[in-house]
Every structure is written in C-alpha cells, then in structure tokens.
Amino acid sequence: MKLHRREFAQLLLGGLGAAGLASVGMPAFAADAGTILREADAIRNPQTSFVVDVALANYDRGRVTEQTTVTTYSRPVGAQFQTLVHINSPAADRGKILLRNGNILWLYDPASKASVRISPRQRLLGNASNGDVVSSNLVGDYNAALNGEETIVDGDRQNRNCHKLQLTQASQSAPYSAIEFWVDTASNQPVKGKYFTQSGKLIKVAWYRKLKNQMGVSRPTEIVIADGFDPNKVTVMSMSGFRAKTIPESWFNKEWLPNFST
C-alpha cells in the first residue's frame, strides 16, 4: 500500500483526549474494555518519553514501491503524546521534521528553515507518511466496549484467542468512526485492528506482529497495514531501537525546530 499521507494526518489527530461518551448499557464490559485497551496501548507505545526508529515499506501487488525511514521522538502529555518525526530517508526528504502537538501540526524543511502549518487531512511529505509513525493512544480517542472473544489468525498466521473490542469515536477529531480491535486474552498484546470511516467503509486493516523485548516489554515491532479499498496496497512498518529519552517540552514548538539536533 502506498503510504497515504492523509491517513497519517488523520491518525495524527487521533491521539487527542476525548470526551467520555460511555457505552450506555454496558458499564461492566466498558470498564473491562477500557482496561484492556489501556494495557494494549501501553504495549504499543511506552508511556514515557521515548525514541524509536521506524522503517516503512510500501508494497503494490507484492512489489516494494517506496521505502522510508524516520526516527520518532515522543513525549507523553496528558493521555496522549507530543511527537517529532525526523525523516532520515529518502534523500529528498532527509532532515524534514513533522511536529505534532495536540491539533498543531507543522512540517519543517531544513533547506529553507520554513515551517508550514498543515491540516490533518493535508498531504504531508514527499514519501514519508503513515499516521502510525506518530505515537498515539487509542484510549484517548475512543470509547471501548468488549464484544466477546474470538480466535483469529494473527500477523504470523497463527491462531490467537483474542478479546474483540468495539471502539467508537469519542471526539470529532478522532480519525475513524469505529475500530474493531483484537487483543490477546493472555497478554493484552494488540493483534489486529480494522478501521472504519464515518460512512462505514473499511479503510484499513492492521496486524501487529514480531514481538520483541523493547524497553523491557514485549512489543510488536512490525505492523502490516492493508488498504481497505485496495488489498494490493500494503504498508509494512518496522520499528527498532526503542529507547528512553528525556525530551524537553520546548522541542515541540515550531520555533525550536531550527535548533533540533539528534
């Protein structure tokens, strides 16, 4: 799947705090579902300041069409993260930085020292995109309800017994109307997600796989994302080198970006 910049943008705003639209009529399940989702979030992303290297490969009909590498700097604030995404390759985008701080998105170009304010839907970079490179918690954006247990095929084609969570949009800024999210019953590891638009269309499917010990926790280090409109388009996002780093809040200010140093 070609990296869809608008998806990236949609996901960027998906991380903001949400108003509580609790699942009426399912209070007990909702509480459990929230705990499960919170633990799954904590496995997907360390809930502290951290840095991770990300490689993205786009496939179209089984062939690699584009590759991008970025380093992501994330700092928790409230229920969500402030994030800097530093583009390492391709060469044409090297050194560009995407800054996300709440709804504030800036794209910084080191050649011109210019920062451009962008909207969530707007295309961002020449090659690099995909909202998943920006750290975000689902708990902040969606109300969760437990929808039973299912045995599904995971990203490594193994059967896994999972909680099935039904996530519903809790704020206008959440990028998806609904998400079906499967979490391993034994470990609360995220296994699979199906993401739907407001019109009810399936926009993408993600499998979380290749568990590795990163920052002391077993985390999925590869996400396979299939395009819901065109199954021939797939993005594989590989993460490595999770590491704790104290990141000052001032870094998440567009006026700091010319001073950014790795």
Add this chain to the structure above:
Amino acid sequence: MKRLFICSVAATLALALAQPVSADDFDLPPDLPAAPAQSLPPDVAPDGALAAPDTDPATTPGEFSAPPGVEFASAEDAAPSAAGRNATLVLEARAFANRDLDGNTTNALRFQAHYFGARDFGGRTGLIFNLRARTFIEENRSYRFADDFNVDVQELALRYALSPETSLQFGRINIRNGVASGFNPTDWFKDGSLVVTDSAAPADRRNERLGVVALTGTTTLGQTLMQIGYRPQIDADPGTVWTDRDNFGLGLDRTNPSDAWFVKVTPQIGDNLSFTANALLLDDDPGIGFELSGTLGDNLVLYSEMMAQKRLSIASEALGASEGSAAFRDGVGAGQGKDWHYQAALGLNWALSQKMVGARDISLTMEYHLNTAGLSSSQIDTLSGAQGADEAAAGAIHGIANRRQEPLARNQIFTRLAWNDFWGDSDLSLLGFYVPADGSGLAQLSFDVPVGDNGNFNLRAISSFGDSRSVYGANPTKTSVQMGMTYTF
C-alpha cells in the same frame, strides 16, 4: 470467438495469479516478500546491549508487569540514531526559455549543486551549512567564468547547546519567520537575499536566499519559547570576497546592511492555536508583529500574520530625495519620511474533503496581502503612466519591491492549488498573484514527476499578465518555460 474466449480466460488467470495472497475480508494478513534492507540501527536494549531474544507472546507480560527499573535504565540514546545523518546534496540541471516583453526568446541552461544540512560535533556543538555552486550559460552571450559561476554561502553557522532547552547559533543563518504562503510580513530579513529567481513560488524562493550574519539565542521560560538575536551591520568594500567579488562574493553588504535586534516570543496557548509575537529594531527603527494560526476540523487551516514597522514607503525609498519629476513623485507618494507602515497576510489552506474529491489529495490556499508601504490604486495609475525620465523612476520602484520581496500594490490576492499524486506519483501545483487595482498578475504552473527513488523531473511555466506598465505586467520576462532535473544524494 473461441480464441477470444481463451485469451480472456488466460488474461484473467494471469491477472489473478499476479495478485498477492490477500483475502478481501482481511481474515489473513497479506503474504509479502521481504523488503530490501534499510539503514536502521540494530535493536538495542535500554542498557545498550543487543535486544533481548524474541519472547513468547502467550507468556510475556505487558508493560505493567515488566520488571521494575528495566525500562528506564541508564543509557539514553543508546542506539545510534539514523537521524544523526543530516546532510543532503542536490544536483540540478535546468533549461530555460524566457520570452521578454518584446517577444524575444532567450534560452539558457543552469547547473547547480546544493549541499545543506548539519553536522554535530559531540553532544553540544554543531555546524549548520547550506552551500550552493551554480553556473549559468545563456544563448547568444559569451560564457565568462568570472560572471557565470558562483558559490553561495547561504548558511554557515555554529550552534552550541547550553542545555537541552537553550541553544546559541552564530554565523550566517537563514532566520525565517511567518506562517503565510504567499507573503510573510514578519520575515524581516528577506530584503536583498535572493541568489536566484527562477521561480515565483515563495516556497521555492525560501530555498534560494542568503542568510544573515547573526548571533541568536533560544531558550524556554516556563512554557514560553523565547528567541533573541542581533544582526550586526557589516561594512565592506565592493569587489571583495565579503561583498560581490567574482565567483565567491559573500554578499554581506546585501544581508547585513544595518544593525538589527530582534526578539520572538512563542507562548503555549492550547493544543490548536499557534502564536508567535516579535519585535524588531532595525537601524533604530522599531517594528512589532505577530503570527497566529489554527485549524478548523480536519481540513482547514486559518492563519494571519501582521507587522507594523517604522520605515520608508517603497516609492520614497526608491526615489530618494530627487529622482523623478515632481508630478510623478507626488503621484506615487514619494518624498515622505519614515512613518509607521502595516503589512498583513490573512489566509486559509483548505484540504478538500473526501466527500468532494474522494481519495485525491487536493488543497487550496487563498490569501489577502496588505502593504501600506506599497502603492494605492491611484499611485499605481501614476506608475503606469510614467513617461520619459519618469520611466526610470518607475523602474526603480519596481526594483525596490522586488529586492524587498514584498507586494508593490497595497492590496493583493494570492492563491495556490496543489494536487498531489495528480498522475501516478506526480504532483501538480498552480499559483497566482493578482492585483485588483490594475488587473495584473502572475501565474505559475508546476509539474513534478519522480524519477526513481531520488530523481525528480520538474516542468514549470510562468506567465505575467496585464498591461506592460502594470504592477506584474511590467515584469521584463513575460513568460518562462523551464525543465529541471534534480537528483538528491
């Protein structure tokens, strides 16, 4: 008929076999070949050792049950980050066909190498560089190395981090301000900065300017980011390396013609609005301004940028004390002393919604530009009616506006349409400036086609319109058609 049927079946089977294994209901993950290796650092555990072996998902605890102390083990930045490599080399060949107001066409070629980035020396010190070498070959003109080859030191500065939140920079720095796309009133140091002017797009021009020699400091006070800086006046003789010597002139007389002090303050005001206030003391003349931006929904960015500054109007600066006839000077408002002038850019950027354009990535920018130092409608009439010796004075006014990179007209409209992935991975953009007072303007069409991973082919066409004495119609280059090929390392 039978043959047609067989061919159809064969083609369908071939197509089906070419698809990757992927069920439309997404019960199974796609079956993919491994991607070519990318330059990621090896997995490193928090203590700097290689990552622990893969663990059994069924028995691995989540974050909440991880052993205490493991996650925050000592070594921050233990992994060598690929982000540390931060230098880019861009080679470009560009062909021009420029037609002037008399209809004469001139062809030209330009080759350039652009090398920019940053290099860190240890943890605190780094070097910022932005260098360009270019040569220009024009039809019907003898090539002279002294005139037609230039090295531009656009930036060359040291940075030093006093702490993670306090940084100093000293040297030639491209100090850039502003949120607008077509005109940035708060971008103080754009005057006289351009090294090449082959594009009308402000985004391109930002890549093509000389920085100023300055000392800047950036720090945080509470949740407010503050920047202060000083640009010294540099006096140097013409013909020297500091000014305009052949091949290697640094142009410091252009970028540092006077002392300037400045301060910028960026407070944290929520998670949607972005605000920066600034104050400038330029050659003892004060200025104050701000920029503000925010989003509405997923699609719309609204922004404004304003600057009030004590200065000369464009006409007064261009004509000085005596150039032009008295009637012309009166007509364009020249001869007035310094006064407070106001510049503003108010605009929006609208990414068209999926309901309107489906999966297409199309955005529209609209801006209104105000420049009270520019010419009013009646002054534009005087400018376009210049006769005899006043024509040179009119040219001087155009020249000052160009040098300053600000609108000559008091009121101007800017618009830009960007359609990314217009055709395959190719991008299309169309931008225009329009002056309501005289109906003149400038339009630029640009089409970019990726070539391989690192190449790009650019086709650009620029045309000004309006009367030949109008604000944009007086541009000596009526049209320009360009083809450029870049390769980035």
